[in-house]
Amino acid sequence: MSIKEGEFVLVAGASGSGKSSLARVLSGLIPDFYGGRFGGKVYFQEKEMRAIDRRKLARQVGMVFQDPEKQLVMNGVEAEIAFGLENLGLPQKEMFRRVAEVISFLGLTELRQEFTANLSGGQKQKLVLAAVLAMQPRVLVLDEPTSQLDPVAAEDFFNLVKRLNEEMGFTIILIEQRLERCFHLADRVVIMEGGRVVQDGAPDQAARWAAGSGLSLIPPVARFFSVLGFASLPVTVKEGRRQLGQLLSGRPLSGGPDLRKAPASSSAGQTPLLEVKNLWFTYPNGREALQDINLKVSAGEFVAILGENGSGKSTLLKNMVGLLQPGRGRVLIKGSDMSKNRGWHPGRLVAYLSQNPNDYLFQDTVEDELLFTMKNFGMEDDGIVDGLLKELQIGRHRRVNPRDLSSGERQRVALASVLVTRPELLVLDEPTRGLDYRLKAGLGSFLAGRAAAGAGVVLVTHDVEFAAEYASRVVMMFAGRIVSEGTRHETLGQSVFYSTQIGKLCRGLCDGILTFDEAVERIGPLLSGITVARAGTLK
Amino acid sequence: MLDKLFYKEKGLFLQSLHPLAALTYLGTLLVLALAFTNPLYLLGILLVVALAIRAADGLEAWESYLKIALFMMVLVMIINPLVVHAGKTVIWQGPHIPVFGRLTVSLEAICYGAAMSVRLLDIISVFCLYNLIVHPDKALNLFSRFAGKSVLVISLATRMFPAMVREMENIRSVQQMRGVDFRKGSAKEKVGKYSSLVNILLLSSLEDSLEIAESMQARAFGSGPRTCYSRNLWRPRDTLFLSGSACALGAGIWGLLHGFGSYTFYPQLDYLISGPGTVALLLIVLFSLSIPVLIGWGCGRWHYLKSKI
Numbered sequence: 001m002s003i004k005e006g007e008f009v010l011v012a013g014a015s016g017s018g019k020s021s022l023a024r025v026l027s028g029l030i031p032d033f034y035g036g037r038f039g040g041k042v043y044f045q046e047k048e049m050r051a052i053d054r055r056k057l058a059r060q061v062g063m064v065f066q067d068p069e070k071q072l073v074m075n076g077v078e079a080e081i082a083f084g085l086e087n088l089g090l091p092q093k094e095m096f097r098r099v100a101e102v103i104s105f106l107g108l109t110e111l112r113q114e115f116t117a118n119l120s121g122g123q124k125q126k127l128v129l130a131a132v133l134a135m136q137p138r139v140l141v142l143d144e145p146t147s148q149l150d151p152v153a154a155e156d157f158f159n160l161v162k163r164l165n166e167e168m169g170f171t172i173i174l175i176e177q178r179l180e181r182c183f184h185l186a187d188r189v190v191i192m193e194g195g196r197v198v199q200d201g202a203p204d205q206a207a208r209w210a211a212g213s214g215l216s217l218i219p220p221v222a223r224f225f226s227v228l229g230f231a232s233l234p235v236t237v238k239e240g241r242r243q244l245g246q247l248l249s250g251r252p253l254s255g256g257p258d259l260r261k262a263p264a265s266s267s268a269g270q271t272p273l274l275e276v277k278n279l280w281f282t283y284p285n286g287r288e289a290l291q292d293i294n295l296k297v298s299a300g301e302f303v304a305i306l307g308e309n310g311s312g313k314s315t316l317l318k319n320m321v322g323l324l325q326p327g328r329g330r331v332l333i334k335g336s337d338m339s340k341n342r343g344w345h346p347g348r349l350v351a352y353l354s355q356n357p358n359d360y361l362f363q364d365t366v367e368d369e370l371l372f373t374m375k376n377f378g379m380e381d382d383g384i385v386d387g388l389l390k391e392l393q394i395g396r397h398r399r400v401n402p403r404d405l406s407s408g409e410r411q412r413v414a415l416a417s418v419l420v421t422r423p424e425l426l427v428l429d430e431p432t433r434g435l436d437y438r439l440k441a442g443l444g445s446f447l448a449g450r451a452a453a454g455a456g457v458v459l460v461t462h463d464v465e466f467a468a469e470y471a472s473r474v475v476m477m478f479a480g481r482i483v484s485e486g487t488r489h490e491t492l493g494q495s496v497f498y499s500t501q502i503g504k505l506c507r508g509l510c511d512g513i514l515t516f517d518e519a520v521e522r523i524g525p526l527l528s529g530i531t532v533a534r535a536g537t538l539k
Numbered sequence: 540m541l542d543k544l545f546y547k548e549k550g551l552f553l554q555s556l557h558p559l560a561a562l563t564y565l566g567t568l569l570v571l572a573l574a575f576t577n578p579l580y581l582l583g584i585l586l587v588v589a590l591a592i593r594a595a596d597g598l599e600a601w602e603s604y605l606k607i608a609l610f611m612m613v614l615v616m617i618i619n620p621l622v623v624h625a626g627k628t629v630i631w632q633g634p635h636i637p638v639f640g641r642l643t644v645s646l647e648a649i650c651y652g653a654a655m656s657v658r659l660l661d662i663i664s665v666f667c668l669y670n671l672i673v674h675p676d677k678a679l680n681l682f683s684r685f686a687g688k689s690v691l692v693i694s695l696a697t698r699m700f701p702a703m704v705r706e707m708e709n710i711r712s713v714q715q716m717r718g719v720d721f722r723k724g725s726a727k728e729k730v731g732k733y734s735s736l737v738n739i740l741l742l743s744s745l746e747d748s749l750e751i752a753e754s755m756q757a758r759a760f761g762s763g764p765r766t767c768y769s770r771n772l773w774r775p776r777d778t779l780f781l782s783g784s785a786c787a788l789g790a791g792i793w794g795l796l797h798g799f800g801s802y803t804f805y806p807q808l809d810y811l812i813s814g815p816g817t818v819a820l821l822l823i824v825l826f827s828l829s830i831p832v833l834i835g836w837g838c839g840r841w842h843y844l845k846s847k848i
Binding site: 079095360361 | 676680691694719720747750757759760763764769
């Protein structure tokens with residue numbers, strides 16, 4: 001492949017398809033940093049990349065990685081930006097100028113004196129970008145730069161990248177999984193599979209190809225139109241709405257908004273699995289993280305908690321599982337108060353999956369991880385280990401060290417290690433972070449399966465599409481309070497900003513639609529005369 | 540809760556010092572606190588440091604340091620008289636105890652313990668002041684010219700420390716939910732539980748370190764000789780404070796060589812003030828040391844002074 005100057009190339013593909021390796025090849029880290037066997041050559045401006053001096057290369061190609069936490073070296077913001085410049089051996093005067101330029105361009109002036117540890121995730125990633133930009137590269141390679149950020153910070157970051165490309169003429173190579181946010185920014189989309197480039201072309205061309213080959217790699221809007229058999233595929237909500245508006249004009253909308261009613265709570269008379277009553281929580285530093293929370297979760301329910309960073313979602317989860325004790329109010333699990341029952345351990349009844357699966361893994365094999373939890377609770381293996389490993393598709397890694405697995409597999413090992421106790425309530429903190437669409441779908445259907453089997457599932461996520469697809473109930477939090485609660489249609493359907501791409505597409509044109517399947521089912525028949533492919537064929 | 544112990548940028552006068560001037564000042568305070576034995580001198584230094592802490596808006600932070608310091612002071616004051624039998628003025632005699640011998644408490648030992656605990660307080664307060672007025676990056680920056688790599692390692696370590704504390708907390712929660720009860724079990728079992736916490740932390744840190752190395756490599760680390768970015772400015776005030784520190788240090792050393800500033804506790808207490816020289820020297824030292832406080836106070840009042848210095 002070749003990339004022209006000033007191009008914005010988006011590289012998409014499933015986990016393990018070789019995207020990140022490609023990025024490292026383009027920035028010269030492979031083979032010089034990693035080693036390994038290799039063949040073929042990479043040229044930068046007609047010069048072989050390996051022959052270019054590292055210093056010169058670093059001034060041409062800059063790279064931003066996934067996790068900002070693992071890229072920062074210095075304590076202060078300014079020192080961090082200057083770090084690369086010091087490495088290049090630039091004179092003082094030149095460093096002053098560049099640091100000043102970058103700080104004002106990225107609007108970091110207020111944070112100039114701040115400690116890096118005090119910044120938010122989005123600010124940290126912006127700082128990483130600043131540190132790379134200060135070296136004045138001409139090519140920017142971004143390896144899933146927003147995978148650890150919340151949607152607002154991610155949007156911010158992409159806007160910045162777009163400006164760099166359009167106003168400053170940077171050549172951008174962006175590796176991404178959240179395609180709905182960046183598909184339209186790119187001039188060219190490269191799709192990878194199993195270490196090969198399988199498609200390379202303009203975004204709409206890529207969208208058509210991906211739709212044709214059955215990959216859900218493309219944004220939901222494009223996928224929707226491709227399923228309905230359209231030749232030109234819109235990649236943004238704006239284009240999609242125009243197209244849909246034209247199509248629907250004059251056609252009757254069947255039935256109007258169909259706010260699907262939640263199934264009448266079957267457990268109306270019974271005690272709910274989890275009940276949070278007037279819960280208040282204050283951190284020792286005086287921050288009131290939770291204010292008057294009331295929430296019930298029944299067996300068989302799948303509840304998604306949405307909300308921006310710092311709104312108290314994780315604190316609520318920790319209160320639910322007994323890791324934090326409420327300041328006021330009560331948390332009841334199957335009717336019994338956890339805080340009063342000190343001898344009783346919630347771990348048997350409640351499984352908790354934290355944000356970072358690495359916090360779980362320390363045994364020599366995957367199997368030992370599961371047995372460790374069982375041993376702690378004095379349980380015998382009655383075949384549940386086999387069952388879980390099989391169900392989570394990690395059976396073939398049974399005797400492998402969990403640290404040798406990919407991040408998606410690690411997460412499933414961590415999940416298995418808390419599910420061995422056959423808990424009735426599953427509590428997960430941002431399990432969708434950093435997962436690609438395929439793994440996300442796998443996780444979603446696994447959890448939905450658990451809920452269908454009678455467990456209660458509560459999870460925190462930033463991923464609205466995920467919540468709309470799998471959750472039966474959605475809770476929205478803001479500044480320590482629940483601001484909205486109800487079925488996904490009641491909450492997400494009414495929100496303008498916290499809505500799915502399909503929801504935004506159909507708003508006002510055909511209300512009450514949130515997910516891809518619903519859209520195909522409801523709108524498909526309206527567009528008579530157009531070949532309608534069934535959604536099922538593309539799942 | 541811990542954040543009040545760390546440096547915070549507040550744009551204060553004392554925070555605007557060049558790190559060389561600030562570190563020399565703090566170093567002088569530390570050396571003098573260790574060198575003087577005269578309780579008056581030690582109290583004088585404590586007064587100066589307290590004023591400086593107040594000027595650095597750090598009374599609240601100082602309080603947390605004081606809590607630890609007071610505990611240690613009490614300990615020193617109790618233990619010293621019990622184990623040291625050098626004093627002549629015995630005020631209490633206790634029973635015979637195997638290892639220590641006969642318990643005797645002398646006035647001299649009590650006074651020595653008190654003086655030493657003031658010295659301890661001096662030293663702890665100087666560290667408190669350091670945390671209040673010196674930005675760690677600026678201090679490291681000063682040394683990075685001649686010890687670049689060591690400074691980078693220190694910087695990475697200080698950056699990692701709070702992150703690791705947070706990580707440790709998460710791992711502990713996770714282990715708790717997996718049925719590990721940290722309150723129960725024998726000492727040996729507890730060690731086992733905690734060592735697996737550390738084990739997880741180390742495994743994760745090791746993995747993370749590779750990513751940090753990669754990011755450093757991508758930013759041309761180790762590609763050749765480095766330069767050093769420094770935004771520290773040298774103002775007239777730094778010259779003034781540096782000379783103040785030098786003056787205090789010089790006077791202190793001269794005084795110690797000529798018998799001022801030191802004090803004999805054993806076998807019998809000396810006079811606190813052995814002549815006008817003791818007072819004169821004390822005043823000189825205290826004045827030189829309090830220049831930053833005085834100037835800082837003046838700058839707060841008169842804009843003219845601030846613009847000139």
